[in-house]
Amino acid sequence: MKSKSKTPKISIITIVLNNRIFLDHTIQSVASQEFTNYEYIIIDGGSTDGTKELIKDSEKKIDYWVSEPDRGIYDAMNKGAKLAKGEWLLFLNAGDRFANPKVLSDIFQLNNLNTYDFIFGNWYTCNLLKTPDLLIPGTASYERGAILHQSVVYKKKLHEVYGYYLLTPKLIISDYIFFLSIPRNLVFHFEHPISINDNTGVSTAPWSYKQKLAIDYVFRRITAFRLVVLYLKFHIPRFDLYLSKKLSELFTKH
Template identity: 30%
Template sequence: MKISVITAVYNRSETIGDAIESVLAQQNVELETIVVDGDSTDGTSDVISQLGDQVSRSIREPDLGIYNALNKGLRAATGDVIGFLHADDWLAYQDALADVSRLMADSNVDGVYADLEYVNANDPDRVHRRWVSGAYDVRKFRRGWMPPHPTVYFRREFYDQFGLFNEDLRTAADYELLVRMMVRHGAKMAYLPRVTVKMRVGGASNASLTNRLNANRDDRQAWSINGLKPPIGLRFTKPLRKLPQFLRR
């Protein structure tokens, strides 16, 4: 079983090396590493080039945003299972993808998700939030639950059958994709109860009040465009779900 890991990047020369090297360091698993660089100007491309053919596929060209870049990676991927790693993040331990592969070896499993830690950008040992996903129950989506997208891996057939990221949703295309795959199309998910990804604080969808308001709007659209009625109070339940993350440090 081959796992494709896609990283989209733009001007992240200080962190992209850590992200890619955490993938290359994975043990006991067949890997495909795909990096989509939106024509960076800060030396990011030099860092990628220095890794040479250790990177399975490198795409460098302007894009129309992160979801456009991730879709380019999806179209290029040849793995049986596909996941994503942001340019500021890294895989938390060397057998993370082997654990994903072990769970995906069950033909009844369509996808895997795990836990995630938000860490200080300058002091990675300092944990700001710990996102413990918990056992899977699709009904929890209606109470504001979602798994951390950087920990999610789906079989490639799900993308072939049900589509890529919706690029019209600027702040919640990852959430919409999860709703589409897991709620609308009933993906059978397995939970890996370990932190597989470390994320530096400061994501695009929660960087400002304006972005948070846009994300609330896009969260509701994520349901309606899939022919599903948005849960009542989603704008409140989804943020409230994050509160326990601050208590698990």
């Protein structure tokens, strides 16, 4: 896995807890990358379902791993980031895969790579258990806040400046908060898919979206009016039609 290449080194970090089947997909995906100047780190939260045994069986594909209790996803991510020896970081958690074997090679061949510290790309989602080959494309957008950590490659030094991921009970968008702290001039959109992500995880829960709206308002990315509208659209299907109907009824009565 180690290379004498002069290209930047990246640390690929996988967080896992009792997810043996999904983890195997991720390990195989990392091993299939054509780019070789990387280290692979797995942070296991103390699994009891055979995950630890799978990691041991795959040790030739892994540079470092640990299996011990932690305080949740972001505690494990912070642990991985602090252990990383690479200049760049990428979190590809259990069930996530690279979009293709050339992803990292394409990123590190960018002519303007030295200009940026934070690179985010597009993605695919799928249901890894039911329909793993049915890929739904997703388009990243900094302006819309459409950024997934599985499709982000960033320099480790950013943590030294902007801190590590927040550890707050029930907060599941610490990565998004960290991303918003990065100055826009250091951010680059890689207009190709970087990852394929399972869509059954905790970050797809409805309350994740609500937290994101709140943070967008705090960071002044949306107005109070926009916050209310988006919240109502989330709770009321076809809110635009609902609002038009109510306004029409209001004016008809007068």
